[in-house]
Amino acid sequence: MAKIVNREEMAQxxxxxxxxxxxxxxxxxxxxxxxxxxxxxxxxxxxxxMADTNPEKGTITIIYMIIGKSTARFKELMVGxxxxxxxxxxxxxxxxxxxxxxxxVGGGTGIAVLHPIAxxxxxxxxxxxxxxxxxxxxxxxxxxxxxxxSNTLHICTDDGSHGHHGFVTDVMKKVLEEEKxxxxxxIGPIPMMKFCSLITKEKNVKTFxxxxxxxxxxxxxxxCCRVSVGNETKFACVDxxxxxxxxxxxxxxxxxxxxxxxxxxDSLAAYEKCKIK
Amino acid sequence: MADKKIQVPRATMPEQDPDVRRRNFEEVPLxxxxxxALTEAARCLQCKNPACVDGCPVSVDIxxxxxxxxxxxxxxxxxxxxxxxxxxxxxxxxxxxxxxCEGKCILGKKGSPVAIGYLERFAADRERKTGTGxxxxxxxxxxxxxxxxxxxxxxxxxxxxxxxKGHSVTIFEAxxxxxxxxxxxxxxxxxxxxxxxxxxxALVKMGAKIECNSVVGASxxxxxxxxxxxxxxxxxxxxxxxRFMNLPGENLIGIYxxxxxxxxxxxxxxxxxxxxxTPIARGKHVVVLGAGNVAMDSARTAMRLGADSVKIxxxxxxxxxxxxxxxxxxxxxxxxxxxxxxxxxxxxxxxxGRLTGMECLKMELxxxxxxxxxxxxxxxxxxxxxxxxxxxxxxxxxxNPLLTNSTPDIALNRWGNIVxxxxxxxxxxxxxxAGGDIxxxxxxxxxxxxxxxxxxxxxxxxxxxxx
Numbered sequence: 001m002a003k004i005v006n007r008e009e010m011a012q013x014x015x016x017x018x019x020x021x022x023x024x025x026x027x028x029x030x031x032x033x034x035x036x037x038x039x040x041x042x043x044x045x046x047x048x049x050m051a052d053t054n055p056e057k058g059t060i061t062i063i064y065m066i067i068g069k070s071t072a073r074f075k076e077l078m079v080g081x082x083x084x085x086x087x088x089x090x091x092x093x094x095x096x097x098x099x100x101x102x103x104x105v106g107g108g109t110g111i112a113v114l115h116p117i118a119x120x121x122x123x124x125x126x127x128x129x130x131x132x133x134x135x136x137x138x139x140x141x142x143x144x145x146x147x148x149x150s151n152t153l154h155i156c157t158d159d160g161s162h163g164h165h166g167f168v169t170d171v172m173k174k175v176l177e178e179e180k181x182x183x184x185x186x187i188g189p190i191p192m193m194k195f196c197s198l199i200t201k202e203k204n205v206k207t208f209x210x211x212x213x214x215x216x217x218x219x220x221x222x223x224c225c226r227v228s229v230g231n232e233t234k235f236a237c238v239d240x241x242x243x244x245x246x247x248x249x250x251x252x253x254x255x256x257x258x259x260x261x262x263x264x265x266d267s268l269a270a271y272e273k274c275k276i277k
Numbered sequence: 278m279a280d281k282k283i284q285v286p287r288a289t290m291p292e293q294d295p296d297v298r299r300r301n302f303e304e305v306p307l308x309x310x311x312x313x314a315l316t317e318a319a320r321c322l323q324c325k326n327p328a329c330v331d332g333c334p335v336s337v338d339i340x341x342x343x344x345x346x347x348x349x350x351x352x353x354x355x356x357x358x359x360x361x362x363x364x365x366x367x368x369x370x371x372x373x374x375x376x377x378c379e380g381k382c383i384l385g386k387k388g389s390p391v392a393i394g395y396l397e398r399f400a401a402d403r404e405r406k407t408g409t410g411x412x413x414x415x416x417x418x419x420x421x422x423x424x425x426x427x428x429x430x431x432x433x434x435x436x437x438x439x440x441x442k443g444h445s446v447t448i449f450e451a452x453x454x455x456x457x458x459x460x461x462x463x464x465x466x467x468x469x470x471x472x473x474x475x476x477x478x479a480l481v482k483m484g485a486k487i488e489c490n491s492v493v494g495a496s497x498x499x500x501x502x503x504x505x506x507x508x509x510x511x512x513x514x515x516x517x518x519x520r521f522m523n524l525p526g527e528n529l530i531g532i533y534x535x536x537x538x539x540x541x542x543x544x545x546x547x548x549x550x551x552x553x554x555t556p557i558a559r560g561k562h563v564v565v566l567g568a569g570n571v572a573m574d575s576a577r578t579a580m581r582l583g584a585d586s587v588k589i590x591x592x593x594x595x596x597x598x599x600x601x602x603x604x605x606x607x608x609x610x611x612x613x614x615x616x617x618x619x620x621x622x623x624x625x626x627x628x629x630g631r632l633t634g635m636e637c638l639k640m641e642l643x644x645x646x647x648x649x650x651x652x653x654x655x656x657x658x659x660x661x662x663x664x665x666x667x668x669x670x671x672x673x674x675x676x677n678p679l680l681t682n683s684t685p686d687i688a689l690n691r692w693g694n695i696v697x698x699x700x701x702x703x704x705x706x707x708x709x710x711a712g713g714d715i716x717x718x719x720x721x722x723x724x725x726x727x728x729x730x731x732x733x734x735x736x737x738x739x740x741x742x743x744x
Binding site for chain 1: 451452453489490491492495496497517518519521523527528530533534536537540541545546550551552553554555556558629630677678679
């Protein structure tokens with residue numbers, strides 16, 4: 001179980017795709033839901049929102065960026081290897097209906113999370129305009145898949161290597177000015193989601209974001225993933241991971257994500273040193 | 278004869294020295310030697326109508342197993358225990374014996390009760406270390422399939438009882454390791470995980486199947502379990518939703534629920550970081566809010582993770598602290614401070630969102646409240662600050678709605694706990710029983726086991742007689 005049946009390296013090897021055998025999860029999972037993965041007995045529990053599911057084949061797809069020891073360890077798992085633990089589907093699914101005109105904004109591995117959501121929104125009859133961003137074009141993932149999941153696709157790169165030279169927020173602003181948009185879904189790095197939400201709040205356009213706080217159990221049992229939404233504390237694992245972007249305290253989320261930064265650096269350094277030996 | 282027995286003093290449990298143990302995760306009590314156990318067992322009066330058995334939620338034949346120890350038949354003793362209790366090594370360690378069996382022991386009226394807990398632990402440890410490894414024989418197979426949701430104390434009890442009666446049992450566990458609160462909650466120094474693993478493996482030897490990483494309600498629903506051919510379901514998922522205090526600053530970095538703090542440390546082995554990958558903050562000045570057993574576990578864990586100071590902050594007085602006397606005693610020996618009649622009002626942090634301290638109010642005791650305990654009342658103008666870099670909130674748990682939301686036809690009370698028949702654990706849904714904290718709210722290991730025992734009997738009737 002939890003065997004990797006397909007593996008791809010993306011964005012110059014900084015982002016990895018795993019298609020994993022998980023018949024039960026693949027049948028139940030809906031867009032917006034996540035799984036928790038653990039590479040081995042000594043590993044951390046890492047939550048990742050699913051990028052795709054294939055119920056016929058009995059597989060799910062996850063896409064992760066290598067940022068610390070745990071994801072570096074994930075990277076070593078090849079086709080045929082198994083994860084020690086795979087739990088899901090967890091969290092609330094995205095609310096899908098025909099809203100009308102929808103703008104999907106994605107950055108980094110947030111694009112992977114956005115993919116099944118955009119596809120479901122399009123299938124529900126929405127007119128989906130997708131805006132994807134990356135630092136440089138070589139780091140952009142899933143362009144083709146997002147093209148087919150959307151009616152219109154815009155690409156933005158910070159360095160101008162492809163598409164619009166600048167941020168996703170520039171293009172989103174323009175789209176919001178040109179036509180009446182019923183919903184924005186923004187998934188990516190925290191600053192991206194924060195600034196998208198600030199802009200759409202001004203324009204009074206309903207906005208969902210998908211949050212990625214640190215988690216342990218993922219079932220509401222520990223409260224590690226608490227986020228401030230409006231004036232309430234929510235558990236992202238069971239109340240989310242999607243929330244009203246206009247109400248999320250992104251600054252608190254960013255700080256909480258840095259809770260273990262020093263320990264994580266030590267852990268990764270020790271791991272890399274060990275690998276060199 | 279009786280007088281003579283009273284004169285033999287109760288065995289004293291050898292323990293790790295407090296100054297040493299407060300910095301390590303090894304078990305605190307070291308266990309009785311065979312000689313000590315023989316002497317202690319000989320103190321038992323072998324009452325004809327033993328009050329101790331009435332005090333035991335699973336009705337262990339206490340004089341029976343003690344008699345076997347006294348006769349030097351240690352295998353006989355463990356067999357006696359197993360007749361009523363699948364987890365003797367656990368119960369010998371974590372049961373509140375002073376309120377149960379030992380609290381009723383006739384010797385306790387004039388002197389000290391028989392150390393029933395120590396003897397239970399002795400018999401179980403002896404079997405684990407030197408015994409045959411044999412497990413109780415199971416009855417001929419009934420052809421019935423039972424799903425047990427949750428592998429904590431009540432689920433393990435149900436599994437053990439129904440296996441003995443010949444039913445096929447599959448245990449569904451959300452985490453990657455079986456044991457529930459016994460592995461994620463209770464610390465290594467109070468209940469070594471090797472013991473839980475050994476009690477679980479005995480169930481596996483008896484034929485139990487364990488499906489880890491299965492969150493019933495998310496991975497699979499109860500109705501789907503019935504569709505897959507299960508004849509009956511037991512829900513023993515625990516309480517599982519930590520309470521916070523809803524105070525300003527409670528989301529600062531460094532404030533943990535007890536569930537998170539203990540899960541990171543125990544289940545994920547954060548105390549062995551970086552050998553294990555899950556980090557845990559090592560606070561210098563730690564405050565634990567609450568005064569139950571879980572609060573004591575958290576405080577003593579913080580001390581072992583290297584804290585300079587650990588304070589229990591509790592709004593009532595010493596007499597109302599809900600933790601077992603032994604836990605309070607152990608905590609005090611390990612230099613945990615009790616800051617009583619004190620209630621937090623807010624938390625302070627730095628520019629990075631990290632906890633730096635908290636504000637508290639002094640309390641005084643007023644009239645008794647609904648719980649019968651005197652209600653703490655704030656003393657006006659008594660605000661003061663405690664500097665701290667780590668806080669563990671240990672003020673109880675509510676019912677986790679993940680499973681019950683997915684099963685709307687199971688009746689809940691107004692707090693979200695499952696309504697189960699107190700005598701049988703039967704729920705409003707046909708073929709479904711429930712017990713332990715998801716029914717009662719947070720309680721003890723042995724009460725959960727008692728509920729499991731009652732449910733298993735009722736489930737057996739249902740599976741064999743149809744009611």
